[in-house]
Amino acid sequence: MNAIDLPFFPTDQFDEDREVLVDLVRRIGLAPSQRFILGEQTARFEELLRAELGAADVVACGSGTSALTLILRAMDIGPGDEIVVPAFGCAPLASAPVSVGATPVFADVDPWTMVADPTAVEAAITPRTRAIMPAHIFSVLADMPAMRRIAGRHSLRLVEDSAVAQGAVLDGVPAGRWGDAGVFSFVQVKSFGGPGEGGVVVTGDAELGAAVRMLRNHGQDGARRFVHHRIGYNSRFDELLAAFQIHRHPTLGRRLDRRARIAEYYTDRFATLADHGVLAPPPGRAGRCYYVYTLLARQRDELRDHLAAQGIGSHAYYPLPLPAQPAFARFAAVGQRWPAADQASARALSIPVYPQLRDADVERIADAVCAFVGRSVSPERIGARP
Amino acid sequence: MARSAAEVTRNSRNNQRPVPFFTQAESFAALWPLISEQVNDVIDRGKFSHGHKVAELERALAEYTGAAHVIGVNSGTDALVILLRAAGIEPGDEVIVPAFSFIASASAVVLAGGRPVFADIEPDSYALDPSAAADAVTARTRFLLPAHLFCQLADLDGLVELADRRGLTMVEDSAEAIGMRWNGRHAGRFGAGGVLSFFPTKTLGAIGDAGAVLTDDPHLAAVADALRHHGRAGHTINHFPGIATPTAYPGMNSKMDDLQAAVLLAKLTRLDAEISRRNHLADAYSARLRGCPGIRRLPAMVRRTATTNRVCYVYLIEVDARDELADWLAGQGIGTETYYPAPLHLQPCFADLGHRPGDFPVAEAACARTLALPLYPDLTDAEVDVVCAAVRRFFGERG
Numbered sequence: 001m002n003a004i005d006l007p008f009f010p011t012d013q014f015d016e017d018r019e020v021l022v023d024l025v026r027r028i029g030l031a032p033s034q035r036f037i038l039g040e041q042t043a044r045f046e047e048l049l050r051a052e053l054g055a056a057d058v059v060a061c062g063s064g065t066s067a068l069t070l071i072l073r074a075m076d077i078g079p080g081d082e083i084v085v086p087a088f089g090c091a092p093l094a095s096a097p098v099s100v101g102a103t104p105v106f107a108d109v110d111p112w113t114m115v116a117d118p119t120a121v122e123a124a125i126t127p128r129t130r131a132i133m134p135a136h137i138f139s140v141l142a143d144m145p146a147m148r149r150i151a152g153r154h155s156l157r158l159v160e161d162s163a164v165a166q167g168a169v170l171d172g173v174p175a176g177r178w179g180d181a182g183v184f185s186f187v188q189v190k191s192f193g194g195p196g197e198g199g200v201v202v203t204g205d206a207e208l209g210a211a212v213r214m215l216r217n218h219g220q221d222g223a224r225r226f227v228h229h230r231i232g233y234n235s236r237f238d239e240l241l242a243a244f245q246i247h248r249h250p251t252l253g254r255r256l257d258r259r260a261r262i263a264e265y266y267t268d269r270f271a272t273l274a275d276h277g278v279l280a281p282p283p284g285r286a287g288r289c290y291y292v293y294t295l296l297a298r299q300r301d302e303l304r305d306h307l308a309a310q311g312i313g314s315h316a317y318y319p320l321p322l323p324a325q326p327a328f329a330r331f332a333a334v335g336q337r338w339p340a341a342d343q344a345s346a347r348a349l350s351i352p353v354y355p356q357l358r359d360a361d362v363e364r365i366a367d368a369v370c371a372f373v374g375r376s377v378s379p380e381r382i383g384a385r386p
Numbered sequence: 387m388a389r390s391a392a393e394v395t396r397n398s399r400n401n402q403r404p405v406p407f408f409t410q411a412e413s414f415a416a417l418w419p420l421i422s423e424q425v426n427d428v429i430d431r432g433k434f435s436h437g438h439k440v441a442e443l444e445r446a447l448a449e450y451t452g453a454a455h456v457i458g459v460n461s462g463t464d465a466l467v468i469l470l471r472a473a474g475i476e477p478g479d480e481v482i483v484p485a486f487s488f489i490a491s492a493s494a495v496v497l498a499g500g501r502p503v504f505a506d507i508e509p510d511s512y513a514l515d516p517s518a519a520a521d522a523v524t525a526r527t528r529f530l531l532p533a534h535l536f537c538q539l540a541d542l543d544g545l546v547e548l549a550d551r552r553g554l555t556m557v558e559d560s561a562e563a564i565g566m567r568w569n570g571r572h573a574g575r576f577g578a579g580g581v582l583s584f585f586p587t588k589t590l591g592a593i594g595d596a597g598a599v600l601t602d603d604p605h606l607a608a609v610a611d612a613l614r615h616h617g618r619a620g621h622t623i624n625h626f627p628g629i630a631t632p633t634a635y636p637g638m639n640s641k642m643d644d645l646q647a648a649v650l651l652a653k654l655t656r657l658d659a660e661i662s663r664r665n666h667l668a669d670a671y672s673a674r675l676r677g678c679p680g681i682r683r684l685p686a687m688v689r690r691t692a693t694t695n696r697v698c699y700v701y702l703i704e705v706d707a708r709d710e711l712a713d714w715l716a717g718q719g720i721g722t723e724t725y726y727p728a729p730l731h732l733q734p735c736f737a738d739l740g741h742r743p744g745d746f747p748v749a750e751a752a753c754a755r756t757l758a759l760p761l762y763p764d765l766t767d768a769e770v771d772v773v774c775a776a777v778r779r780f781f782g783e784r785g
Contacts, residue, residue: 011432018429025425025645029414029593034406036586036593062460062595065616065639091616091633098636101499188434195434196594196643197460218463218489219735226726228489228735231496234463238594240645325633327617 006365008313009189010356017248021195024243038217041242046200048249049184053174055202057209060237061216064163064185064199068096070235071181071201072131074211075157077102081130083159086116086142087321087338088345089135093161094328097133104331105129106323111340112296113282114138114348118146125154135161138294138317138350139263141170141287144178151180163199166192167256168289175289176202181212186245191259191291192252196241258355259290262362266293266351269366276373278303292317293353295369300349306372307351312365315350405760405769407721408587412764413660417652424648433624436615436641441623443647444598446654447582451564451572453600455607458642459614462561462583462597466494468640469557469599470529472609473578475500481529482522482554484514485729486749491533491559492730503527504731504739506746511688512536512702512756515748516544523552533559534566534573536700536725537668537685542568542576543692549577560600564590565661565697568690574600579610584650587762589664589699590657592646614640660763661697667765668698674774680706680781682755700725704755711780712757718776723758 014021033039042060050058061067077083079101085093087106097104107120116134125132132151134142144160151158160179162168168175176182181203186194201212214221219232263281270280277298292315297303300316307314321341323332351365414421424439431438436458444456459465470481481495485504492502505518514532530549532540549556556577560566563573564582574580579601584592599610615622617637625631653660672684683704687696702725705711712722729749731741743750759773 013432014429014434018426021429022422022425025421025593025649026418029418029421029649030411032411034409034411034586037595063639063641069638091618091637092639095617095633095636095638099638195428196645197435197639197641218493224727226489226724227728228493228733231493231735233497234461234490234595236461236595238643238646240594241643320632326619327633327636 003311004308004313005311006313006352006357006361008315008350008352010354013188013193013354013356014195017244020247021244024240024247028240028243036239037236039239041239041246042237045237045242045246048246049200049202053177053202055177056204056206059201059209059212059216060242061199061201061212062235062237063187063197064183065092065096066233066235067183067185067199067201068092068133068159068161069099070212070215070233071159071183071208072096072100072102073215074181074208075131077130077157080128082126082128084121084124084129084132085322086135086137086341087323088114088318088341089137089161089322090318091322091325091327093133093135094322094325094331098328102130104322104328106332106338108338109340109344111343112279113140114294114344115140115142116147117340118143118150121147122150125156129154129156131157131159133159133161135163136165136168136175136289138164138292139281139288139290141165141168141175141289144170144173148178162202164190164291165289166190167252168287170287177204180205181208186241191256191289192245192248194241194245194248196238198237198241255355256290259353260285260288262353262357263290263293265362266353266366269370270295273370273373278369278373290353292350294348294350296344296347297349298347300347303349303369303372307368310368312368313352317348317350319345321345402719402772404719405721405765405773407723407760408762409764410586410591410762413656417656420652420655421649424652425645428644428648433644435643436623437644438624439644439647439651440642443651446651447598450654450657451574451600453572453575454602455600455604457599457607457610457614458647459597459599460640460642461595462581462585463490463494464614464638464640465561465581465583465597465599466490466559467497468610468613468638469579469581469601470494470498470500471613472599472606473529473555473557475529478526479528480524480526481531482514482519482527483531483730484533484749485731485746486512486726486752487533487535487559487730488561488726489730489733490561491531492736495531500529502730502736504741504746506748507752508541508688509748509752510686511538511540512752513540514545516541516548519545520548520552523554527552527554530554530556530577531559532556533561534563536562536702537696537698538687539563539566539568539573539694541688541690543690546576561597562588562699563697564588565657566695568694569692575602578603579606584646589661589697590650590653592649594643594646596642596646596650598642609635613637663763664698664761665696667761667767667770668701670767670770671701671759671774674770675703675777678778678781681777682706698761700758701761702756702758704752705757706755708755708757711777714780715773715776720773720776721760725756725758726753729753
C-alpha cells in the first residue's frame with residue numbers, strides 16, 4: 001500500500017498562522033493580567049459569536065461534548081428522564097444523557113442523510129421524555145422544522161447537537177439557533193477547529209445561558225469565588241484558544257465556502273455512481289455544512305482500501321450504531337432494531353473535504369472513487385431504503 | 387476573595403509597585419526559548435489535543451512522580467472524576483472527603499455518581515484527620531479521598547492504615563501535591579491513584595486548564611485512558627480521528643491540549659528549582675511574620691513518623707480579622723486569596739445534606755481565619771518584605 005499523501009484530516013491546517021499562534025502563546029504567557037482562562041479574550045469570542053448568531057447568550061466551555069452535558073444539567077434533566085437521540089452518531093449523543101443520569105432512547109435515522117428520522121423520534125417519545133436531541137451529521141442538518149414541531153407538540157425541550165454545523169443555515173435560521181440550545185465544537189478537525197479543545201453553548205434563552213455559565217465553573221456565580229451554588233464542572237475556555245479563534249474568524253466564511261465547492265464538485269462527479277453501489281449525499285447548500293463528506297458504499301471497506309492504495313485517506317464513522325456500542329447496549333430495548341442506522345454503520349465512508357485541498361487533489365480523489373466503481377463487480381444500485 | 391491585579395493597582399494608595407497574588411510572567415519570559423521550541427514542535431506535528439506532546443508530558447511526569455501510568459486530561463477536577471470512575475465507583479457509594487478543600491474534592495464524587503461524606507481536618511496540615519475519617523465510615527463507605535493542601539501531605543500512614551483496616555479504596559486529591567513525597571514515594575501513589583492539576587497558579591502550572599491522573603494500576607490506567615476520550619477502548623492518544631474505536635464506557639471528552647503540554651514540558655525542567663525558590667520565600671515570610679500580633683498560625687510541617695518534604699504551593703496564614711486584612715492589603719497593592727471562605731459541608735450546593743455550622747469545627751475555624759499571601763517563584767525577597775511590613779502595619783494600627 002502506498003503512503004497516504006492525501007490524509008483524511010490535514011496536519012498542516014494552522015501552518016499559515018504559525019507565527020500568529022506562537023506569538024499568541026508568548027503574549028498570553030506574558031500578559032500583565034496573567035489571566036489564562038475565561039478572561040477578556042473568551043468574553044470577546046463569546047460576544048462575537050452571540051452577535052453573529054443573534055443569540056441571547058453564547059457560553060464558551062471545555063468541549064462540544066461538555067456543552068451538551070451543561071445544557072442538559074441547565075435544563076435540570078437527570079435521573080428518570082428520557083432523551084430521544086439518533087441511533088447513529090457520535091458517542092456524546094448517548095454519553096451526555098448518561099453523564100447526567102438520564103436515559104438515552106434511540107430513534108432510527110434517515111437512510112440517505114443519516115440524520116434522525118422525525119417519525120422515529122416522535123414514536124420514541126414516552127411520558128418520561130424530557131427532551132429530544134437531534135444531531136446534524138457529516139454535511140446534513142437534521143430536519144429542524146420537524147423537530148421544532150415535535151418538541152412543541154409534546155412540550156419537550158429541543159437540544160440541538162450542532163457541534164459539526166457551524167455556519168450552516170436552514171430556512172434563514174443558523175445551525176445552533178433551532179434548538180432551545182445548541183452547541184459548537186472547536187476541536188481542530190471541525191470546520192471552525194482551533195489549536196485545542198473547546199466548545200460553546202448557544203441559546204436564545206438568557207436564563208438557560210446563565211445556568212450554563214454557573215455550571216461551567218464549579219457552580220460559582222462569577223462574583224464570589226469559592227462559593228458554590230450548584231454541583232458544577234470544570235468546563236472552561238482557555239484565553240489562548242479564544243484569541244486564536246478571534247484571529248481566524250474573519251476567514252471562516254472563505255474556508256466554509258471552499259468546503260462547499262469541493263462537496264459540490266464531488267456530488268456532481270458522483271451523481272451517476274448511485275447505480276453502481278456508491279451513493280453521494282444530496283446536492284445543495286441549504287441546511288448543509290460540509291464538515292465531512294460522506295458516501296454510502298455497498299462495498300465500503302473495499303472502497304476504503306482502494307482509496308488507501310492510491311494514497312487517499314478516508315474514514316468510516318461510525319462503524320457501530322450507538323445502541324450496539326458496548327457502553328450503551330443497556331439502553332437498547334430488547335428486540336428493537338434500527339435498520340437505517342445499521343446500514344449507515346456498514347456503508348458510510350467519509351472522504352477528505354477540507355479547504356486546503358487543491359483542485360488537483362479534489363479531482364484525484366473524485367477520479368479514484370469513480371475508478372473504484374468502474375472496476376466494481378457489483379453494479380447494483382444502492383437502495384434509498386434498507 | 388482574590389484581588390485581581392487591576393483591582394490591586396487601582397486601590398494602591400502609594401507609589402510602591404503592586405504585588406500581585408500571582409504572576410509567572412518573568413519565568414515564562416526566561417523559559418521562552420524552550421517554550422517556543424516545544425510549541426513549534428506541536429505545530430510541526432499538527433495534532434493539538436490528545437497528541438504527541440501530551441504523550442511526551444505523560445512520560446516525563448511518570449518519570450518525575452515514579453507513577454507507572456500518567457493520563458493527561460483537561461483539568462484536575464476531571465482527573466478526579468475519571469479516577470473515581472476508573473476505580474469502580476458505583477451509584478450511591480459513600481466517599482469520605484475532607485470538610486475543608488477545594489470544591490472538586492467533593493463535587494467530583496457527585497459527578498462520578500457517589501455520595502460525599504464529610505469528615506473534619508487536622509488543624510495544622512488542613513488535611514483529612516484519620517480518626518475523624520474513621521468515625522465517618524459506614525457500611526456503604528467504599529472510598530477514602532484525602533486532599534493534600536498548601537505545603538504538605540495528609541497523614542498518609544494513618545489514612546492508608548484506615549483504608550486497609552476498613553477495606554476502603556483510597557484515591558488521593560493530590561492536585562496541589564506535585565513534588566510532595568512520603569518516605570520518598572510521590573503523592574498520588576498511596577492508594578488506587580491520584581491526580582495532578584496544572585491550573586496556572588499551581589506549582590507546575592500551564593497557561594490554561596490541564597490535569598492528569600496518576601496510577602500504578604494498569605487496569606485503572608486503561609479505563610481512565612478510555613474515559614477521557616469518549617470511553618473509546620484501546621490507547622487512542624495520537625490516533626488522529628480515533629473515532630472508529632468502539633465505545634466501551636459512557637465516557638467524557640477530557641483531552642489535554644498539546645500546547646498546554648508544551649508549556650508544561652518546558653516548565654518541568656525548572657520544577658525542582660522553583661520548588662526550592664518557593665520554600666525559600668516561605669521561610670522568608672515566616673522569619674518576618676513570626677511573633678506578629680494578630681497572627682494565630684504560620685505554616686508549619688506536621689511532625690510525622692515518615693520522612694516528608696515540604697512544597698510550598700501556597701503560603702497560608704491564620705489571622706484574626708481576615709477579611710479586613712485582605713482588604714487592607716489590597717489597598718496597599720498586595721493581592722491575596724482566601725482558601726476557602728466556606729467549608730464544603732456548608733456550601734450551598736450541599737445544602738440538601740443538612741449540615742449545620744459546628745458540624746466540623748476545625749474546618750470551620752480554618753475557613754474563618756486563613757489567608758494566602760503571594761507566593762510564586764517570580765516573587766522577590768524585597769516583595770516579601772513589602773508584604774510582611776504591610777501585614778505588621780495592619781496589626782500595629784489596629785493594636
